Amino acid sequence: MxxxxxVPATAPAEYVxxxxxxxxxxxxxxxxxxxxxxxxxxxxAAIEPLVEGRxxxxxxxDIGCGTGLCGIExxxxxxxxxxxxxxxxxxxxxAERGLYxxxxxxxxxxxxxxxxxxxxxxxxxxxxxxxxxxxPVIEAASxxxxxxxxxxxxxxxxxxxxxxxGEKHRYRHGEAYLRRTAALAGLEPVAFQxxxxxxEAGHPVPGLLGVLxxx
Numbered sequence: 001m002x003x004x005x006x007v008p009a010t011a012p013a014e015y016v017x018x019x020x021x022x023x024x025x026x027x028x029x030x031x032x033x034x035x036x037x038x039x040x041x042x043x044x045a046a047i048e049p050l051v052e053g054r055x056x057x058x059x060x061x062d063i064g065c066g067t068g069l070c071g072i073e074x075x076x077x078x079x080x081x082x083x084x085x086x087x088x089x090x091x092x093x094x095a096e097r098g099l100y101x102x103x104x105x106x107x108x109x110x111x112x113x114x115x116x117x118x119x120x121x122x123x124x125x126x127x128x129x130x131x132x133x134x135x136p137v138i139e140a141a142s143x144x145x146x147x148x149x150x151x152x153x154x155x156x157x158x159x160x161x162x163x164x165x166g167e168k169h170r171y172r173h174g175e176a177y178l179r180r181t182a183a184l185a186g187l188e189p190v191a192f193q194x195x196x197x198x199x200e201a202g203h204p205v206p207g208l209l210g211v212l213x214x215x
Contacts, residue, residue: 009133020087064127068094112144
C-alpha cells in the first residue's frame, strides 16, 4: 500500500495526457453508457438558477473540457465559450462539435492565470478527480473570474480528511477541505450538494457538486 504522504499532489500531466489521448475514441460511449456520467447535466442545473436572465450573455471557460460534454450543456448560457484540456486528441474531438469559440491544449491553471478577470463562469466537470491539492487550481480559477463570477465543479467525496488518492487513480476530497480551500482563494460557497456523477462497476460513486462565487 502507498503511504498517503507518498502520494503525489496531482496526477502527472504526461499520465493524464496519455490516458485521454488513448481514451478519446471511446470516451463518450464509455461515460454515457457503462458509467452513466451525469456531471454536465448536474452542473448546468446548478448554474442556471444563479444566472437567471443572463443566458447568452456569459463568458464561460470549460476546464478539462474533454470532448465537449459540458460544452453541450452550457453553450446556451454563453456569449463566449472557451475550452481547455491537456489532451490534444480530446480537444480535437471537442472542436468537431463546433460549440467552442476557442480551444486550447495546456495546463488549466496556467491558462486561467494568463486570462485574469476574463470569465463569468468556470466549469470543471470531473476534472478535480485528477488533482489532489486543489489550492493552485482554485486560486487560478479565482484569478480568471470577474466579480460575482462562479466556479462550478464536481468531486468524488471523501468522508474524512482533506484529499486522498482512491481507486482507479482518482482523487477524492472532503467538503471541509473544499470550503477552506475556497476561502483561501477568496471565493464564497454558494452551494455544496451531494451528487452521483457516475457509476463504477454498476454502483453509484458518492460525489459532491460545488458552486463558489467571487465576491
